[in-house]
Amino acid sequence: MEKKSLTNFKKSTMIGICFAAFLIAFAAVPAQAQQITVNLNAPELVKGSTVYATVEIINVTDLDAGQFDLSFNSSVLEVVNVENGTIEGIKIPLQWHSIDTNTLRVIFNLEGVTGISGSGQIARIGFEVIDEGEGDLLISNGLLGNIEANQINTNWGVTTATDVPGSTPGFGAVIALVGLIAVFCMVRFSKR
């Protein structure tokens, strides 16, 4: 009798753990997905060539406007072109202005307030490499806004193409954890 109630207690505990794990998984995944990522892909620099730095965006929702400052080493790079990007085929209408010799301020505002969702490229900035050295490309003061004029939680990523993080970091880990717990529970139940 006592043994049976102990077994029931353990079973209930396991079910509780499984339930809690699933709850955590469902709560954690959207929280991770809310933060979108913007990366600056900087090219290799060869003196005398024209190179393009691209600002890419991953998994954005209801994007309406944005701004960022792009700083660079003006003794190595000279801006020759700022091209509009596209997200899911929709053009991102850029405006830009040099706020000092080493910094461009780039802003965009999509027409109307219908916004855009998805992934793509915000901007493509062309530089002429005028000398040897480091480009020192860096994004700062980044801000993305949604269709309700609220700030979009953004991870302003990294500055090289080789180090682009995943679209929803942490998602895989959570799924793996849930899977492990589920397997553990199933093994324990099958022993009873």
Add this chain to the structure above:
Amino acid sequence: MTSNSFLPYIFYKYILRINSTRGRLFSLGLVITAILLTCMPASAYTLGVFGNANEDGTIDQNDVKYTTSVVLGLDNQTRLADAKYNGEINVLDVTQTELIILGMEKKLTLVDADDRIVTVNKPVDRIIIYHHQCGEMLQVLHLDNKVVGVRDTFERQPRRFPVMSTKPSIGNGGSPDIEAILMLEPDIVLAYTFYPEYESLNDKLPDHIAVLRVGCTGIGEFGGMEDIEAVREEAIKFGYIFDAMDEAERYLEWHDRYVDEIIKRVSEIPDDEKLRVFVESSGGTEISRTGIGKGHPAHGLCQLAGGINMGAGCIPSDSSGSGCEYGDIEVEWILNQNPEVILGRAMGSGIRPYELDDDALLKAYHNEIKSLPGFENVAAVKNDRVYLITNDHAITPNYPSALVTMAKWFYPVRFEDMDPQAIHQEYMDLMNISFNVYEHGTFVYPELS
């Protein structure tokens, strides 16, 4: 040809080639005037709504462009460019401005009539009001169904406020019934600029209920263009707050049609032909009268109608702190001034012009003025030029019809063709109120024939 190349072309072709110096100067003057007119803003006032980045009289795509330009560092920051009112100007303000233009914003921050900054949560669906003038403006904007609570005096005015007079009372303006207000769950409370006092209203309400101090008294302090612009600004502000811009513009079209005409005709009257008017309010005695001077709406009306308010600068300041000249002045002083016109502003003691068909109260007030000791020798009385306006008619958004009445009293020949009753009826129609001003009400005394 672009506008930049067009002007030099005109200058060369039509001015430099004119033979006479006088002709050149005249043509040059015309061109400069035209350029100045082109450069003038469409409105002379700044609409006090955050999002009006270029600080003109409206919020439109020019504000979107201006804010964009500020963010890029190409233009100077303005206070109103901070559309989200969070202390910084960035692309979120650009989007917020677009939302305001489309009437889709969730919050709207504006400067109220007391120069306070108020943020209103939108949409505004539940309104509480304290003052009657504001009630009329809400009717003009067809928002009476959104009013959920009113000051106690509304229920006694069913003709003027057919819908609002049936709404629950939130007590009087002197001591607001906070519990009653909270029970009605308003989004916004519209109050006078000077009462209820902040301590008894603003300080006792939770933050999510916006308290907006508004004028809506029609023409105000100076009887000049700035007052008229204030009327326009308030109507447009209401349009933005309540998403009723079409109705606000329709009111302004009506307003401007008559006020502009009055201004034009009064400007043609030489100063030495303008009438000297004593303006007073009901409630005086045989020894002293309640004079009205600068800062009071009745003074503004008098000036706009082409009268010279003799009391301006002579009447003491209002003891209640409203900031206008309003107080006792000796009858002896009036006798010495010998005004050509006496204009009485009737209010209080049951003077509700929309609710009364009998003019007995106005007639009694009229007789009171005429029979004051020594007044039989005053020019205004001798020439039968004592006129009465009622507060609820003239000191409201309906002031254009009162203004036409006064202008016609003062200068009957110049304003012979204008029909104030017809204008008043148009105002009732603007409010969608079934009230025939030809058959009901006692708005002025004596009535114009």
